[in-house]
Amino acid sequence: MANDKSWRSAFSVYAQPRVRSMIFLGFSAGLPFLLVFSTLSAWLRDEGVERSVIGFFSWIGVTYSIKVFWAPVIDRLPLPFLTKLLGKRRSWMLLAQLGIVAGLIGLGGSDSHSQLQQIALFAVWVAFCSATQDVVIDAYRIESVVPEYQGAMAATYVLGYRIALLMAGAGTFYIADYASWQVAYFAMASAMSVGLVTTLCIKEPEHKCSDEAVLRENADVKHRNIWRRLSMSFVDAVLNPFVDFFGRNGRVGLLILMLIAVYKMSDITMGVMANPFYLDLGFSKKDIADISKVFGFFMTIAGAALGGALVVRYGIMRPLLLGAVMVAVTNLLFAVLAVSEPSLFLLAGVISADNLSGGIATSVFIAYLSSLTSTAYTATQYALFSSLMTLPAQLLGGFSGMVVDSYGYTVFFVYASTVGLPAIVLVLLLMRYQSRPKAYNHNP
Numbered sequence: 001m002a003n004d005k006s007w008r009s010a011f012s013v014y015a016q017p018r019v020r021s022m023i024f025l026g027f028s029a030g031l032p033f034l035l036v037f038s039t040l041s042a043w044l045r046d047e048g049v050e051r052s053v054i055g056f057f058s059w060i061g062v063t064y065s066i067k068v069f070w071a072p073v074i075d076r077l078p079l080p081f082l083t084k085l086l087g088k089r090r091s092w093m094l095l096a097q098l099g100i101v102a103g104l105i106g107l108g109g110s111d112s113h114s115q116l117q118q119i120a121l122f123a124v125w126v127a128f129c130s131a132t133q134d135v136v137i138d139a140y141r142i143e144s145v146v147p148e149y150q151g152a153m154a155a156t157y158v159l160g161y162r163i164a165l166l167m168a169g170a171g172t173f174y175i176a177d178y179a180s181w182q183v184a185y186f187a188m189a190s191a192m193s194v195g196l197v198t199t200l201c202i203k204e205p206e207h208k209c210s211d212e213a214v215l216r217e218n219a220d221v222k223h224r225n226i227w228r229r230l231s232m233s234f235v236d237a238v239l240n241p242f243v244d245f246f247g248r249n250g251r252v253g254l255l256i257l258m259l260i261a262v263y264k265m266s267d268i269t270m271g272v273m274a275n276p277f278y279l280d281l282g283f284s285k286k287d288i289a290d291i292s293k294v295f296g297f298f299m300t301i302a303g304a305a306l307g308g309a310l311v312v313r314y315g316i317m318r319p320l321l322l323g324a325v326m327v328a329v330t331n332l333l334f335a336v337l338a339v340s341e342p343s344l345f346l347l348a349g350v351i352s353a354d355n356l357s358g359g360i361a362t363s364v365f366i367a368y369l370s371s372l373t374s375t376a377y378t379a380t381q382y383a384l385f386s387s388l389m390t391l392p393a394q395l396l397g398g399f400s401g402m403v404v405d406s407y408g409y410t411v412f413f414v415y416a417s418t419v420g421l422p423a424i425v426l427v428l429l430l431m432r433y434q435s436r437p438k439a440y441n442h443n444p
Contacts, residue, residue, distance in 0.1 A: 018144045021202050022153050025137050026160025028195025032100050032130035034168040035107070035188055036060050036123040042173070042275040043181045044119075046285070047112040051276060055401025057120065058272045063127035064134065065391030071135045071383030072241075087204030089143070092136045097195045099129030104192070108185035133195075134386065139379035142370055143205040154366040158304040158359070166297045167191060173289035241380040248374070252433050256372065259426040260388045263320075263365060266420025267327050267358060268393035270334065270413065272400040277334070277409055281342045291344065295352045303359020308367075310360070316368050321427040323361030328420030330357045335413035365389075 034040075041054045074092050078084075082091035103126035110119045141153050168188060175184035246253045278288045310319035333350045340346055369385045396419065403412045 016145070018202070019153055019156055021198060022141060022156040023160035023163075024194055024198040025140070025202075026157035026162075027164040028097060028160075028192065028198065029130070029134055029137050029157075030161035030164030031168050031188060031191060031195075032104070032126050032133075033064075034165055035104065035172070035185065036127045036130070038271055038275045039168055039172050040119075040123060041272065042279065042285075043176070044112060045276045045279055046176075046181070049112065049116070051273075051401040051405055053116075053401070054276060055272065055399060055404075057123070058400065059395070060120070060123045060127050061268075062391065062395065063124060064131045065387045065389075067131040067135050068380070068383040068387040070132070071380045074132065074135050075139070075379040086199075089136055089140045090199050090202065090204050093133060093140070093199045094196065096129045096133035096136060097192060097199060100126055100133065101189050101192045101196075103129060104185050104189035108182045108189065110182075112181070135379050135383045138382040138386065140202075140205055142373055142378045142382065154363055154370065155304060155308045158363050158366065159301060162297060162300045162304070162359075165300075166292065170289035170292040170297075173285045173292075177285045177289070241374075241384070244374050245372070245381060245384075249372075252430070255426060255430055255433075257388060259423065259430060260369070260385050261392050262419075262422045262426065263324060263361075264389050265393040265396065265423065266331055266416055267361070268390060269396050269400060269419055270331050270416040273404055273409070273412060274334075276401075276404075277338070278347070280409075281337075281347075283342065283344075283347065287344060287347075291348050291351055295348045296355045299352045299355040300359040303356040303361075304363040305359075306356075307360040307363035311364055311367055316364065316371065317427065317431045319360065319364040320368055321424065321431065323357065323364050324420060324423040324427055326357030327361050328417050328424065330354045331413055331417035331420065335410050335417070338409040338413060 037058065037060075040057060040060075044054050044057065045051065078088060079091045079095060082094065085091070086094060103122050106122040107119060107126065110122060112119060137157075141157060145153060172181075172184040172188060175187055249256060275288065279285075307319060307323065310322070330350075330353045333353055337346060337350050369382060369389075372385065373381045400412065403415060
């Protein structure tokens with residue numbers, strides 16, 4: 001049980017500058033996500049685009065799920081001029097943020113009726129740059145502080161991320177309601193200045209390379225064999241992070257990867273059709289924004305804070321199980337909403353429950369993924385985890401519009417809840433290994 005000293009220490013970490021900086025980096029990471037996901041779906045639906053087409057647009061999110069393929073490049077490759085000026089992590093962060101700004105401006109300048117293909121291309125570009133930024137911010141977060149502070153880093157990151165989701169969700173709805181969707185996207189592009197300024201102000205963290213990588217690099221320089229240097233760089237950047245993970249976790253690593261792959265499946269699958277669902281029920285954009293702002297935001301922050309407290313009190317695995325169960329159960333509430341008379345009170349209750357469960361699950365899951373990552377391969381390993389976290393759900397979510405068109409919203413939300421069952425089962429299986437420290441080695 002946590003004592004008074006541990007609780008005081010837990011709260012005092014929020015005074016650390018790097019912990020506070022994660023609010024702003026979390027904002028920068030969260031802002032582009034909805035703009036190529038549910039907010040983009042709402043824009044297209046509001047302009048009369050078919051729901052089946054909107055469902056296929058959700059595959060843009062697959063970009064976030066394949067970032068592991070270029071994470072090794074970010075882990076090892078310096079950028080000309082920028083890396084010397086800002087350091088490895090900050091240089092990539094700045095480049096990615098500038099790419100996001102350019103893509104959002106491109107989206108704002110596109111017409112949804114005549115330039116749908118152009119919108120898709122700009123959305124893919126924003127998603128690519130945003131996924132790149134996620135890789136760098138995750139690496140920065142893990143490398144910046146000692147493992148004991150990772151819970152606080154995750155909590156402040158979630159706070160900033162949710163503020164950004166509020167702006168990219170409710171804020172964009174407000175602007176679109178009073179002006180236009182194009183103006184809303186221009187406004188979001190300007191909001192990315194928060195991330196740009198933060199990147200220029202923070203300090204570069206210490207980046208640890210594996211001892212084997214240093215020895216090989218010194219040997220390669222001595223031999224000056226270009227092919228040997230390239231092959232060994234590939235091994236260290238791409239293969240060794242996987243060897244390291246399974247070396248620390250053994251066969252349990254397969255169960256861990258399976259859990260990561262399915263944990264967010266129920267939540268992400270449901271999210272594809274959430275805003276189109278609200279609009280099809282007859283709620284106005286202002287109604288959706290109001291409820292998301294008042295209930296959704298604060299319930300998510302409360303859930304994230306509660307998730308962090310539960311980890312302190314009970315460890316990671318039991319709160320991880322609670323989050324998986326709550327996400328699956330709250331998706332059933334959307335099925336109830338689908339068969340009920342439209343009611344703002346009921347909508348507020350369902351959104352509140354959904355965001356509370358999502359906040360708990362997210363903060364606990366970030367802490368869990370961070371505990372699995374080795375600082376020798378920070379960007380690559382965490383990108384692998386976060387890619388697995390979203391890829392199956394994104395592929396499955398692409399068919400969401402077809403499920404709704406064929407069977408209706410009620411069946412869809414029951415289906416979205418059911419796909420959360422594997423996560424519950426896998427957490428229960430992994431809890432059996434909780435007493436085996438080798439299965440859960442923390443950062444070396």
